[in-house]
Amino acid sequence: MDFSLDEMQTIAVDGFQKFLQAEIKPIAEQYRDKYINTELAKEIQAKLAPFGVVNGFLPEELGGFDMDPVTQGMLMHELAKVSPDIAITTLIYFASGKMVAATPEPLRSKYLDKFLSCELIASVAISEPGTGSDISSASCRAKQDGDHFVINGEKMWISSGDYSDFMYVLVNVTEGDETGLAVFLVDRNEHGYETTNIDKTALNSQSTAQVFFDNCRVPKENMVAAPGKGLKMLLTLLQSSRPIVGLMSMGIAQAAFDEALQYALDRSQFGKPIAAKQIVQEKLAEMITKIEAGKLMAYRALDCIAKGKRSDIDAAMAKWYCTDMACDIVDEATKIHGGNGITREFPVEYMARAAKVFRVTEGTNEIQKLMIGRAITGLNAF
Ligand SMILES: Cc1cc2nc3c(=O)[nH]c(=O)nc-3n(C[C@H](O)[C@H](O)[C@H](O)COP(=O)(O)OP(=O)(O)OC[C@H]3O[C@@H](n4cnc5c(N)ncnc54)[C@H](O)[C@@H]3O)c2cc1C
Missing domain, CATH: 1.10.540.10 (Acyl-CoA dehydrogenase/oxidase, N-terminal domain)
Structure with a gap:
C-alpha cells in the first residue's frame, strides 16, 4: 500500500x-x-x-x-x-x-x-440523554397514526443540531407487536423540532445541540430506514466517519506539533534553543512518529472502505489510536511551551481542549476497543 x-x-x-x-x-x-x-x-x-x-x-x-x-x-x-x-x-x-x-x-x-449548495444543513441524531454508547436502546419513539408517524422524545449531543434544517433521527417504532429501530427524515419547518445548544469546554464555535420532539408528525414516506434496519444503516455510517475523525485528530496534533517545534527552536534556555536539548528532541520525535503512525492507520481503514473490504476493525483501531494519541501529542506540545502553554495567547491551550472531545464522538474509545476485543476473542464484552 x-x-x-x-x-x-x-x-x-x-x-x-x-x-x-x-x-x-x-x-x-x-x-x-x-x-x-x-x-x-x-x-x-x-x-x-x-x-x-x-x-x-x-x-x-x-x-x-x-x-x-x-x-x-x-x-x-x-x-x-x-x-x-x-x-x-x-x-x-x-x-x-x-x-x-x-x-x-x-x-x-x-x-x-x-x-x-450548503443552503441547507442536516444532522444525524442517534444519541439521547439516557442512550449513549448503547445506541440500540433508543427511547425516542414513533407511533403510527394513519399516514403519519408521531415522534416524541429527546436527542442529545447532536452536531450541527441548532444549525439544522432537517435531521436523520433514530427512533424506536412499534408496529403491532414488533418494535424496531427506524430512521426518519424530520424537517424543522414542516414537522417541527426544537433545539438548544450545549455549552462545552471546547469546539463552541460550532453547534452541538439537544433536540426535542413533541408530538412531531412526520409522513410515513419520510421513513428512510424501516424498523429493524435503522441501526445497521447508522453503524455503517459511523464506520466510514471514524477514520476521518482519526485524521481530524491528527490534524490537531500536527498543528500542535508545528507550534511546539517552532517554539522549541525560538526559545532558549541554558544558552541554547530548547530544541537542542535531548529530552525535547525525544518529545518531538515521539510526537511526529505517532502522527505518522496514526495517519497511516486511518488511511488504511479508508483504503479498505474505498475497495469495499471489511473496515470496521481498522476503523475502530484508527479512531481510538489517533484520538488518544492526539491528546498525548498536544499535551507534550503544551509542556514544550512551558508556562506559555497554558495561556490563551498560544494556540496549544485551545488544541488541548479540542483534542479531548474526539475521544468521545463517533463512539467512545472504550467502545472501539470492545469492538476490537470482540473481533480478536470472539467474545462480547459490551
Ligand atoms: C462534541 C460531540 C458531538 C457529538 N455529535 C453527535 C452527533 O452528531 N450525533 C449523535 O447522535 N451523537 C453525537 N455525539 C454523542 C456521542 O456519540 C456520545 O457522547 C458517545 O457515544 C458516548 O455516549 P455518552 O456520552 O452517553 O456516554 P456513555 O455511553 O454514558 O459512556 C460513559 C462512559 O462509560 C463508558 N462505557 C459505556 N459502555 C461501556 C461498556 N460496555 N464497557 C466499558 N465502558 C463503557 C464509555 O466509554 C464512557 O467512558 C456527540 C458527542 C460530542 C461530545
Whole structure:
C-alpha cells in the first residue's frame, strides 16, 4: 500500500492548504470559543464545497465528484489543522450527505440541490440523554397514526443540531407487536423540532445541540430506514466517519506539533534553543512518529472502505489510536511551551481542549476497543 500523495492529491491538498490559510484561518482565529451563527456556518461550508471536502464524496449523478475516501480524509486532516470546529460542521455534512444519498426518491430530490449548495444543513441524531454508547436502546419513539408517524422524545449531543434544517433521527417504532429501530427524515419547518445548544469546554464555535420532539408528525414516506434496519444503516455510517475523525485528530496534533517545534527552536534556555536539548528532541520525535503512525492507520481503514473490504476493525483501531494519541501529542506540545502553554495567547491551550472531545464522538474509545476485543476473542464484552 502506498499512501504518499499522488499527483491529483498533491494538487488538491496544496490548493486547499493555501485556501485554508487565506480564508478559513482568520475566521477560525476570530471565532475561537465564539459561536459561528447558522448563516456564517453555511457561508463557510459553501466556500469549502468547491474543494470537494464537503460533499465531493457523493457520486457524480448526485452532484458530487466521486472523490475517494483517502483524499477526503486528507482534506479533512488539513481542515482540522486550521479549525477543528469548522471541520466538525464539514464532517456532519459528510455524514448527513451519506444519509441524503441513501434517502429514497422523491424525498431525496426535495433536499439534494439545496444541500449541495450548503443552503441547507442536516444532522444525524442517534444519541439521547439516557442512550449513549448503547445506541440500540433508543427511547425516542414513533407511533403510527394513519399516514403519519408521531415522534416524541429527546436527542442529545447532536452536531450541527441548532444549525439544522432537517435531521436523520433514530427512533424506536412499534408496529403491532414488533418494535424496531427506524430512521426518519424530520424537517424543522414542516414537522417541527426544537433545539438548544450545549455549552462545552471546547469546539463552541460550532453547534452541538439537544433536540426535542413533541408530538412531531412526520409522513410515513419520510421513513428512510424501516424498523429493524435503522441501526445497521447508522453503524455503517459511523464506520466510514471514524477514520476521518482519526485524521481530524491528527490534524490537531500536527498543528500542535508545528507550534511546539517552532517554539522549541525560538526559545532558549541554558544558552541554547530548547530544541537542542535531548529530552525535547525525544518529545518531538515521539510526537511526529505517532502522527505518522496514526495517519497511516486511518488511511488504511479508508483504503479498505474505498475497495469495499471489511473496515470496521481498522476503523475502530484508527479512531481510538489517533484520538488518544492526539491528546498525548498536544499535551507534550503544551509542556514544550512551558508556562506559555497554558495561556490563551498560544494556540496549544485551545488544541488541548479540542483534542479531548474526539475521544468521545463517533463512539467512545472504550467502545472501539470492545469492538476490537470482540473481533480478536470472539467474545462480547459490551
Ligand atoms: C462534541 C460531540 C458531538 C457529538 N455529535 C453527535 C452527533 O452528531 N450525533 C449523535 O447522535 N451523537 C453525537 N455525539 C454523542 C456521542 O456519540 C456520545 O457522547 C458517545 O457515544 C458516548 O455516549 P455518552 O456520552 O452517553 O456516554 P456513555 O455511553 O454514558 O459512556 C460513559 C462512559 O462509560 C463508558 N462505557 C459505556 N459502555 C461501556 C461498556 N460496555 N464497557 C466499558 N465502558 C463503557 C464509555 O466509554 C464512557 O467512558 C456527540 C458527542 C460530542 C461530545
